Amino acid sequence: MRRSCFPKCRLMRLLGLLQIVLGGLVIIVSISSLFRFYSAGFFLHNEDICRHFYGVKDVYEGFDIKALSTRVEEVLNKMESLQDKLEATVQKLEKNKDLIDRTNISKSEYKKFLEEEVIRPLYSAHIALRQIRLPKIEGIRNMTVKEEPLINTFVIEEIRKYITPKENRVGKINIYGTERIYNTIGHACVLMKKELEEYMDYDIGSYCKDDWNLAQKLMINGCDPLPRRRCLTRASKLYQKPYAINESLWKLPDGRNVRWSNYQCRNFECLSSKNPKRGYSKCTGCFEMEKEKLKWVINGTLPIDFMIKDVLAIKPGEIRIGLDFGVGTGTFAARMREQNVTIISTALNLGAPFNEMIALRGLIPLYVTLNQRLPFFDNTLDLIHTTGFMDGWLDLQLMDFILFDWDRILRPGGLLWIDRFFCNRKDLDDYMYMFLQFRYKKHKWSISPKSKDEVFLSALLEKPPRSL
Ligand SMILES: *[C@@H]1O[C@H](CO)[C@@H](O)[C@H](O)[C@H]1NC(C)=O
Numbered sequence: 186m187r188r189s190c191f192p193k194c195r196l197m198r199l200l201g202l203l204q205i206v207l208g209g210l211v212i213i214v215s216i217s218s219l220f221r222f223y224s225a226g227f228f229l230h231n232e233d234i235c236r237h238f239y240g241v242k243d244v245y246e247g248f249d250i251k252a253l254s255t256r257v258e259e260v261l262n263k264m265e266s267l268q269d270k271l272e273a274t275v276q277k278l279e280k281n282k283d284l285i286d287r288t289n290i291s292k293s294e295y296k297k298f299l300e301e302e303v304i305r306p307l308y309s310a311h312i313a314l315r316q317i318r319l320p321k322i323e324g325i326r327n328m329t330v331k332e333e334p335l336i337n338t339f340v341i342e343e344i345r346k347y348i349t350p351k352e353n354r355v356g357k358i359n360i361y362g363t364e365r366i367y368n369t370i371g372h373a374c375v376l377m378k379k380e381l382e383e384y385m386d387y388d389i390g391s392y393c394k395d396d397w398n399l400a401q402k403l404m405i406n407g408c409d410p411l412p413r414r415r416c417l418t419r420a421s422k423l424y425q426k427p428y429a430i431n432e433s434l435w436k437l438p439d440g441r442n443v444r445w446s447n448y449q450c451r452n453f454e455c456l457s458s459k460n461p462k463r464g465y466s467k468c469t470g471c472f473e474m475e476k477e478k479l480k481w482v483i484n485g486t487l488p489i490d491f492m493i494k495d496v497l498a499i500k501p502g503e504i505r506i507g508l509d510f511g512v513g514t515g516t517f518a519a520r521m522r523e524q525n526v527t528i529i530s531t532a533l534n535l536g537a538p539f540n541e542m543i544a545l546r547g548l549i550p551l552y553v554t555l556n557q558r559l560p561f562f563d564n565t566l567d568l569i570h571t572t573g574f575m576d577g578w579l580d581l582q583l584m585d586f587i588l589f590d591w592d593r594i595l596r597p598g599g600l601l602w603i604d605r606f607f608c609n610r611k612d613l614d615d616y617m618y619m620f621l622q623f624r625y626k627k628h629k630w631s632i633s634p635k636s637k638d639e640v641f642l643s644a645l646l647e648k649p650p651r652s653l
């Protein structure tokens with residue numbers, strides 16, 4: 186019996202040995218994990234990330250310890266299940282001793298077993314551990330070491346590279362007064378991992394996919410600002426030089442200058458409000474120049490429409506630069522340009538090429554969402570104009586944050602022109618309170634009914650000096 190069992194016993198002994206080795210590994214991993222636990226960054230890999238990331242309150246010094254422990258736990262579970270499996274196999278071998286005695290296990294079978302059942306899971310556990318990017322630890326007791334906490338959330342190397350802080354080349358403080366540049370991405374990117382990975386999945390130096398709409402979706406959903414990419418943006422095959430500025434302001438641009446593949450229309454004429462298949466619903470009619478030419482220059486049908494010349498007359502020569510926050514094709518900026526006022530127009534491509542339209546008219550589109558603090562310094566702009574965008578759908582607290590940001594960038598004596606804001610009649614008091622809380626000087630203030638339940642509000646307000 187003993188003799189005939191010899192080769193099988195060797196196998197079992199081998200497996201037993203493996204078991205001991207693996208057991209040891211598990212212990213080592215647990216100890217090293219625990220050791221690093223309190224001084225390390227974290228790693229996230231599986232789909233539970235976001236919940237962990239956001240469900241956690243006990244973030245210590247920029248590290249999400251709970252997420253790290255989850256990650257380590259995952260690896261430990263993997264190793265544990267590997268060990269269980271091996272143990273079960275050994276037990277099975279023990280039971281079928283006689284069977285094994287009669288049928289030799291071939292070397293190729295043995296090899297296959299090792300490869301599939303042992304090496305592969307070990308390898309994946311190893312890789313999972315490797316992917317944990319731990320901060321450099323100078324002294325175990327120094328807990329102030331900071332590491333970008335988002336890095337370990339992503340597996341795509343390009344994202345990891347992008348968000349790893351970049352040291353200044355000459356080792357000095359840079360123009361911002363920091364030692365490195367921290368490329369950031371919006372935290373909500375964590376919630377859109379799949380889309381972001383799709384967005385960053387490209388060959389460096391080659392052409393990007395025609396995926397601006399994916400990028401915009403990410404932005405709108407809070408993954409904003411987006412990472413830069415190292416691929417080449419496609420342009421229209423038939424790109425023509427834009428019209429000269431003496432023509433471009435009031436002429437529908439050449440449709441060949443736009444990539445239309447992500448729109449329902451294939452040219453600017455198709456975007457007319459008369460076309461039911463135009464594919465967008467915000468700012469209908471904005472692509473019809475005859476209609477646009479009437480805005481802010483002739484007496485409107487409603488008493489809430491102020492005219493540009495009346496507004497500028499309040500501060501003759503003082504209004505030079507400003508922001509038009511809304512959805513539009515740049516007509517406000519075009520009119521103001523004729524008055525020698527430079528206006529930057531915010532635009533998102535919501536179903537139509539608003540950005541391209543504004544740029545082709547020779548005006549400046551600013552591709553931003555509401556998610557961000559505006560990229561202007563405090564007390565700098567002469568005018569903020571808003572229309573067709575800020576409506577009663579805005580959350581009051583969100584609106585409050587936005588208005589404070591606008592207040593921040595307006596210069597003392599700057600004008601806030603709220604143009605055709607509309608909301609439910611019963612909410613009017615709340616919004617009025619918001620607009621008036623800043624104690625701006627009221628130059629114009631006009632309310633008029635829009636429908637049975639809704640009202641329009643237009644206002645022209647001036648920021649006080651606030652010299653403190
Ligand atoms: C098992 O393999 C050994 C050599 O490794 C051989 O001598 C023996 O005959 C084999 N037994 C069976 C049942 O194939």
Ligand SMILES: *[C@@H]1O[C@H](CO)[C@@H](O)[C@H](O)[C@H]1NC(C)=O
Pocket residue numbers: 324326327328329330
């Ligand atoms: C921890 O590290 C920071 C920055 O490297 C350093 O300023 C600080 O003095 C260190 N603290 C201790 C207790 O070593």
Ligand SMILES: *[C@@H]1O[C@H](CO)[C@@H](O)[C@H](O)[C@H]1NC(C)=O
Pocket residue numbers: 429431432
């Ligand atoms: C625009 O300016 C160019 C020269 O700069 C001129 O040739 C052209 O006729 C002008 N177009 C219009 C519509 O005024």
Ligand SMILES: *[C@@H]1O[C@H](CO)[C@@H](O)[C@H](O)[C@H]1NC(C)=O
Pocket residue numbers: 483484
């Ligand atoms: C616009 O309407 C106002 C009164 O509503 C009037 O005083 C003004 O003359 C009108 N201007 C034009 C150009 O029609």
Ligand SMILES: *[C@@H]1O[C@H](CO)[C@@H](O)[C@H](O)[C@H]1NC(C)=O
Pocket residue numbers: 523524525
């Ligand atoms: C704008 O500037 C130009 C050149 O400086 C000047 O000729 C023109 O009269 C100005 N327009 C207005 C409306 O001030």
